[in-house]
Amino acid sequence: NPMSISPQLGPNPSSLDGEKLGRGQSGKLSHGGTLYLVNQSHPFTLNYSLSSNGITSSTAQRGLKSSWQQFGSLMVYTAAGVKGSDKIAGFDIDGCIITTKSGKVFPTAPDDWKILYPEIQPKLASLLKKGYKVVFFTNQLGIAKGKLRPEVFKSKVEDILVISLSVFQVFVATGPGIYRKPVMGMWNHLCEKVNLHKHAHTACDLHLCSDAAGRPENWALGKKKKDFSCSDRLFALNIGLQFYTPEEYFLGWKRAPYNLPELNPTKLDSAARLYDPPSASLTSGDTEVIVAVGFPASGKSTFFHTHVIPKGYVYVNRDTLGSWQNCVSACERALKEGRSVTVDNTNPDPESRKRYVDVAKAAGVPCRCFHFSATLEQAKHNNRFREMAPSDSKHAKVNDMVFHSYKKHFQAPALSEGFSEILQIHFVPSFKDKQSETLFRQFSEG
Template sequence: MSCTLVSHSGARVPLENGRAVILGRSPDTGVTDKRCSRHQVKVVARYADQDVVVTQLGPNPSFLDGEKLGRSQSGKLTHGGTLFLVNQSHPFKLHYSPSSNGAAQKGRKATDKTKGGRNGKEAQSSPIPKRSLKDFFSTSPMKSSKRQRSPERGHPEVKRQRRDEEASGGRMKDEDEEEERMAEEKLKQLQELAEKSLTERSNSTRPSSSPSSGKECLKSSWQQIGSLMLYTPAGVRGSDKIAGFDIDGCIITTKSGKVFPTAPDDWKILYPEIQPRLASLLKRGYKVVFFTNQMGIARGKLKPEVFKSKVEDILAALQLPVQVFVSTSPGLYRKPVMGMWNHLCEKANDGVTVDKTQTFYVGDAAGRPENWAPGRKKKDFSCSDRLFALNIGLQFHTPEEYFWGWKSAPYSLPSFDPRKLDSTAGLSDPPSACLTSSRPEVIVAVGFPASGKSTFFQTHVIPKGYVYVNRDTLGSWQSCVSACERALKEGRSVVVDNTNPDPESRKRYVDVAKAAGVQCRCFHFSASLEQAKHNNRFREMVPSDSKHVKVNDMIFHSYKKHFVAPALPEGFSEILQIHFVPNFKDSQSETLFRQFSEG
């Protein structure tokens, strides 16, 4: 059997059984109308029911014959029906046609070949379509008047044929009722057989039940928790053993060979070993969970409903119940931070406590260098998957190590390790230096954004009566200079809390101090670029810390580009090195800070 959508212009879109296809404005459809999204609809053919399930994705509505579909709504299209891609334009008619016996035999042989794999193991196969009663009958075993259900049911010729049949003396009413009764009894028997067959097949991949397993999820569902999307399909059950996997580059790769997918359906399962390996984990009582970062959603480059559809299609290809966590923006849920893992353990594992000693995580962002293996020239784009496992305390594998048995590859971790930062270290160098003075003075800060300048001054200097000058609040360096001059005229000391990376930016305040006849000291904050970025990400994850604004990466790198180390000849009476020493308001904040936050 084949299934095709055909446009009035002659464009043909073949649909495989159970395989999702995204349609929209593209050369394949011949549609150039900009009201039609490139990802307008998702269509899935169901050969057993001889229909197509259409899910609306684009912002403008589609139509199934006369039925309007809104965003994220689904409907069914039967043989002969028409899909209007956008509004009531660009019609595509659905055609189902039977295959010849020879083609069917050939298809069966091809299917048989997929049942065996290397070493006799079961290889990955296409999704098994849901069976219906139509699989058991070529036509419905009802009476003839009910057998002719079709889109042309109300056609005048059909009505005329029925009238002629009745006029010529059709079968008696009691004969029809007896035939219906027998047919219904036969249908019931076949339905029981079909349900039994489906149950047995489902049990073959269902995880083994044990005292450490939770109840099985009966209905698939999506949840949205802040910037976290969570999909729990039917068949998932909690377990004390978790097998965690990244998705991109670990479970799937692009069909196009590009680094990034060119379309929502530009994907394929990465290795043939993946499906049987995951099925084996489920049989051994593991809960299989996918964790993925999808920043494209927060940036508006990827629609949530499109990615949800992609996730469902991946699981349909695997034919396995896998729970999926999707982080859509920076913050608590983005790997390598543990937010997704914590939500799994606390709220999405049926109350079953996870045993980390029996749990592991697999991902391709592992910090491997260039040429880490023969034929692998590119280095890993990050180390976020390895750090995710490290933050949690799990055993880690790359896809090649786990699915193919390769030896561990070399890797490197970030230069800044938040676990090693000493919260009891000294604040300044030299340690004996005074942080404030009893006489009026100007203190000029130098250091990366998020290097701890504001917190240090608010804690150790401002309480001593210093006037606080900051460009973020005053708006320009000219306003900062004017504020310094006013404070010194009043006989008060001043602290200038700006980044001041170069001699030019610092000279403005040195000159003001000279004009007022007071000393000018420099406080150089020693936090590195990596540490400052970590501090910035930590602030993002603590929304109650409202006095800090997120710093763009461009600002960090601009400071680094213009930085010139401060020196005494610039006019400073003293230069102190100020170290970042974290101070945590509670243990939860410290736990969060000690995690690697970027790979």
């Protein structure tokens, strides 16, 4: 018989087996089910036992059961006995806590793993003794890609718990998006929904250890290979955590050199100059054609819709019209009506631009070029955050092939192609609210 749970009263949600109970909601709990009080801080597991007289009795045991919960593309494992704390010791799993037995980069079988260093088990034990909460943060994109079954990864985590003799919580980002490191979604979930910690005593009370540290080739004697990524150092940087590599943390090695990405999104100036030369005028009183050149996600469409279209220009774009032939026809129609037109395509090479220069020439009007100067790194960063913003429905997802095809075909626009003027348009971020700015100003990777 399921046990009835009284309605939720306070503002901190309870949950039943991962289902959140809002204020005023009630539910039922069956044998083996778990009720969590105050977000996920206090688990109670229900156990019925049949006594000799045939009457069942129930007991609710506190925190005796480990649990898995799912929040969108985030999986959270809470081992029995995990307690909240204002001191967090965070770890990556692969290459930090465990490594492969086979010596291969990727495991060859579900059981192809071993604890990386013998120092790890005593270190985790001493952290728990000092009142730290031990938390693992892992990116497992293989789950979303269908290459790794969640059940297989879950039992691996449970095995690590047994072998490491530890007590920890695990955050697993199973796909792309806000939970994938270095974006800080998993950390925010920990702070807001699970741990409720307030303030750390010192910076070292919140720290992260990982091998995704951006170390270059030959970073130490006998360590030839460079790190495959810098994502976890960036994750720590986004959050403001002290960061250590496994060798620094467990073995006491000295700090290794590392490289950060060229693009620092915290330094992007939203008051920077928008275009060059500054003496140029963005729009014209006479009929004209403006041809864009720039990476996908370099800010072309936002720029045109903010600064040019409101002045009466016709907007031509291949994503909406389907082909360059349709774009050329739309230009011809607009010019016939005596209207100016902007062509918002990537137009990387002279061949793609010539189509519109020719249309302008035939109509006897000038053609200008707006070259959007955002780098590949900037454009990819913009694209990643577009994908994360649920409100952004007007942009289609851009894959790496599209970026690299632009890069491959790119030839800088020249006046000799028939342009009367070429403007450089800089990427200057603007934000509709504080929340989207906070998201955008994080380091990203991938």
